[in-house]
Amino acid sequence: MYLAGELGGFALVRTAVAQGVAAADAVAQKVRGTKSPAREGVVDLLVVGAGPGGLACSLRAKERGLHFVTIEQETRLGGTVAGYPRSKMVMTQPVHLPLYGQLPRLSYQKEELVELWQSVVQENDLPLRLGVRLVDLTREADGVFTATTNEGVIRARNACLALGRRGSPRRTGSPTPSWRPEYPPCPSGFRRLCVTRSCAPCSCGSQH
Numbered sequence: 001m002y003l004a005g006e007l008g009g010f011a012l013v014r015t016a017v018a019q020g021v022a023a024a025d026a027v028a029q030k031v032r033g034t035k036s037p038a039r040e041g042v043v044d045l046l047v048v049g050a051g052p053g054g055l056a057c058s059l060r061a062k063e064r065g066l067h068f069v070t071i072e073q074e075t076r077l078g079g080t081v082a083g084y085p086r087s088k089m090v091m092t093q094p095v096h097l098p099l100y101g102q103l104p105r106l107s108y109q110k111e112e113l114v115e116l117w118q119s120v121v122q123e124n125d126l127p128l129r130l131g132v133r134l135v136d137l138t139r140e141a142d143g144v145f146t147a148t149t150n151e152g153v154i155r156a157r158n159a160c161l162a163l164g165r166r167g168s169p170r171r172t173g174s175p176t177p178s179w180r181p182e183y184p185p186c187p188s189g190f191r192r193l194c195v196t197r198s199c200a201p202c203s204c205g206s207q208h
């Protein structure tokens with residue numbers, strides 16, 4: 001299993017791309033060196049996440065001729081970048097995107113980057129499945145990963161998790177604890193503003 005991008009703790013587009021590419025390269029080397037024949041219904045690589053890390057991994061996997069599939073829980077690609085505020089400038093150092101080439105500029109508007117990724121995915125017919133969320137990933141005794149998603153099971157010899165940091169937390173099912181303290185009403189009749197747990201300033205300006 002490989003981790004790429006911000007999941008590993010480094011919050012940069014360029015690093016996510018470099019790590020995604022490195023993961024696909026490592027899988028390509030492993031697959032080439034292995035003697036076991038490709039098995040029916042088992043892909044070489046499952047890429048989870050279509051932010052910069054997952055997209056770069058997928059493009060490189062395509063370039064290296066891997067049999068792979070990419071899943072993304074959102075209905076759009078681009079990951080965190082796609083969610084930036086409108087027209088936000090994305091600062092990045094020149095970076096090489098497989099099957100596209102060099103992104104030479106130091107900054108791009110977020111829309112430019114997402115459009116560029118969309119066109120490179122379409123032109124290269126990447127097997128990207130949007131709206132598919134990874135729910136569970138286990139490794140079976142035969143070494144093959146079984147990925148459970150909201151749209152069924154995918155079996156893969158390798159997995160690259162490029163989930164970013166927002167993720168989709170697994171819920172425990174227990175009720176949400178209420179931590180907000182109860183304060184007595186403001187004697188001047190103003191509404192209390194709860195800023196932190198310990199401080200209860202009142203909107204009348206006094207610390208009662």
Ligand SMILES: Cc1cc2nc3c(=O)[nH]c(=O)nc-3n(C[C@H](O)[C@H](O)[C@H](O)COP(=O)(O)OP(=O)(O)OC[C@H]3O[C@@H](n4cnc5c(N)ncnc54)[C@H](O)[C@@H]3O)c2cc1C
Nearest residue numbers: 005006011012013049051052053073079080091134163164
């Ligand atoms: C406000 C802001 C501004 C930033 N500005 C810059 C900047 O100017 N320059 C720069 O280099 N970096 C910047 N960053 C950081 C950069 O956006 C991230 O480092 C980068 O997007 C990480 O890429 P990633 O592919 O690892 O993860 P992400 O872009 O977060 O993509 C992860 C993808 O995985 C998907 N996913 C998660 N869980 C699942 C699941 N269970 N199943 C299926 N899919 C799943 C998510 O939906 C998402 O699409 C900024 C970050 C923020 C928040």
